[in-house]
Amino acid sequence: MMNIAMVSEHASPLAALDGVDAGGQNVHVAQLAGALAARGHTVTVYTRRDDAEAPDVVALAPGVRVVHVPAGPPRALPKDDLAPFMAEFGRWLARSWIADGAPDLVHAHFWMSGLAARHAADALQIPLVQTFHALGAVKRRHQGLADTSPARRLAAETALLGGADAVLATCGDEKRELVALGADPERVAIVPCGVDLAAFTPPAPRGQEASDRTVEPVRIVALGRLVERKGVDTVIAALAALPASAPDSAVPNTSALNGAVLHIAGGPDAAELDEDPEAVRLTALARDLGVEDRVVLHGRVDRAGAAALLATADVVACTPWYEPFGMVPLEAMACGRPVVGSAVGGLLDSVDDGVTGLLVPPHDVDSTTAALARLLTDPDLAARMGRAGRDRVERLFGWDRVADRTETVYRRVLRRHRARQQKPRSDARAWFSTHLSELQHAARDAAAHADVVDRWGAQLATLLGAGGRVLVAGNGGSAAEAQHFTAELVGRFEDERTPLSALCLSAETSSLTAIGNDYGGAEVFARQVQAHGRPGDVVVLLSTSGRSANVLVAAERARTGGMHVWALTGPAPNPLAEAADEALTVDAGSTSVVQEMHLMLLHAVCAAVDARHAATPVPGPAAVPVAGRVMDGRERTEAGLLLGVEAG
Structure with missing residues (x-):
């Protein structure tokens, strides 16, 4: 049997139905907790203390207790005002679980509960299941300026999708929304809300x-x-x-x-x-x-x-x-x-x-x-x-049925979590041997892409030499590789040549956060593509899985705008490889090998560009006016050293 922690920061299962901020989520948490307890599990629901006189712990049903967590002032607050207190909520959970024993898993209800739960779950290496109950992107779409959600909600929800071991969608429409925001479809399970079949019954026949x-x-x-x-x-x-x-x-x-x-x-x-x-x-x-x-x-x-x-x-x-x-x-x-x-x-x-x-x-x-x-x-x-x-x-919708489907997801998450913990750790020598073997296999396969790499280099050299530009984007480690690639083009790879126009969309932190807050995570690259790209430009997109929603939306936006889309992905087939005009795919099971091969392929593209641009004259250091005159190269070098800037 499982020891389950549920976090429901604003929706206490003790609250009356239809209070100001009480409704379906309160009922859902109360009924699901009770149904899981009836199946032999122990459930603790953690909710924010909103009354100084409320007891620390309340027994809700056999096997279910509610714990009031001190986070923020102990009085009722609108739920849209609670986000600043979630870090405090999470720290309290971590301290409590360290002192009294950690649960087997944590189930967060609503996005702010996810913030608190993830803080504690990450600290103690506890698997996390997330139910959103409502999505900020959907609310923003329908309510527009009337939406009172905190500005960080959309970005937070996108981050939670990547950090949760499983996400429970209450219906098919919500799963489609979650996948569009970047959720891994294999980690999203549809588990609907339920109904109390004993409390809600047909009326007696009329006489x-x-x-x-x-x-x-x-x-x-x-x-x-x-x-x-x-x-x-x-x-x-x-x-x-x-x-x-x-x-x-x-x-x-x-x-x-x-x-x-x-x-x-x-x-x-x-x-x-x-x-x-x-x-x-x-x-x-x-x-x-x-x-x-x-x-x-x-x-x-x-x-x-x-x-x-x-x-x-x-x-x-x-x-x-x-x-x-x-x-x-x-x-x-x-x-x-x-x-x-x-x-x-x-x-x-x-x-x-x-x-x-x-x-x-x-x-x-x-x-x-x-x-x-x-x-x-x-x-x-x-x-x-x-x-x-x-x-x-x-x-279909009795709470016992809903609890059964929820329990199935819990057990799947726990199996994966335990498998990760029990995976034998190899020493450095064994890791190097295994990694190099897979890398060599992937490198041999990459040789088959030589013609594509050379063609990309030639096309980029022509495009960039004529004043065009290349836009590059990726997430996580792929974001670092995207930035590395643009640096090689704007600066130099191996040979001296004129700087070439290349923008790394992953490095535009202000744009990323602003777009994420205003339009959702799926738009963070697409909107930049729409702003900076012109017909004929090249958009290079990196994704080890080939399934990242924001990269796929960027590919669609680029092609709509008349741009060429090139992709670097992991094993094919995958959605990004299919959406791109051309793709370089790496058939490797290790994400680190895929990323390293992507960097090698990008370096090969840079070398192909250099082969066509190396003969282009490079202008000398630009003269810099200082105090009414112009510094020469020696003075410019000395000034750079004084300012702590490397010259050249």
């Missing part, structure tokens, strides 16, 4: 009052955090647009649809709704559309209240702009209710369109109106979808 059901107003329910991106305004507009009667009088339940009532739950307590900006906005919209008397805002409801409200619905509406996963559709289906939902994010996985509900485009009032009308005027269809929904969540 004698069933015959009176047709005279009651139909009920639409919208449940969730009261924020603009949840798209409740679309449901209010659809309510106002519902036709006065069923479009087909042959359809059962021909009662007037304009009597439908929308019940909205979420946000602050009911007594505080008048002070909540979103509640005030929605109320004003309902008044403007003439349906104020048919829109009921309930405010915050607890889990039992949410289950009871969903069970009374004829239709549950979930129409967000975007949704990392969305637990309300699962809860609605568990209650046997059909769902009208936006075709975004996790709803694409949870709602079986046409079977358990109807999916519509986000922001689309007409489509939402039509979907609501279809279900509200055909109770037999709604009932069939409700039964199918309950069957679907029982098969």
